[in-house]
Amino acid sequence: MKTNVGSLDRLIRLFLASALFYLGLFSYSGSALGIGLVVAGGVLLVTALVGFCGLYRLLGIHTNQPTSNFRKT
Structure with a gap:
């Protein structure tokens, strides 16, 4: 599995995951919307940590930016 999520994208996903977790656990706790927010936050968190997004x-x-094994001179 190759990484296809760049570092800025990962940072944005981590921020959004924390916001969705907060909303799901505290603002909408116990509701279907709260569960959906927590699940969406979990998906964002996993894709940010792994660096791969199936979609x-x-x-x-x-x-992500491709890396080259060649040295530029």
């Missing part, structure tokens, strides 16, 4: 793969999106 990005299906759509052909890569936000």
Whole structure:
């Protein structure tokens, strides 16, 4: 599994995951919306930590920058 999520994208996902967790656990706790927010936050958290997004793969999106093994002189 290759990474297709860049570092800025990961940071944004972590921020959104924490916001969704907060809303799901405190503002909408005990409701279906709260559960949905927690699940969405969990998906964002996992994709941010792993660096791979299945939806990005299906759509052909890569936000990471390819690395080269060659040294520029």
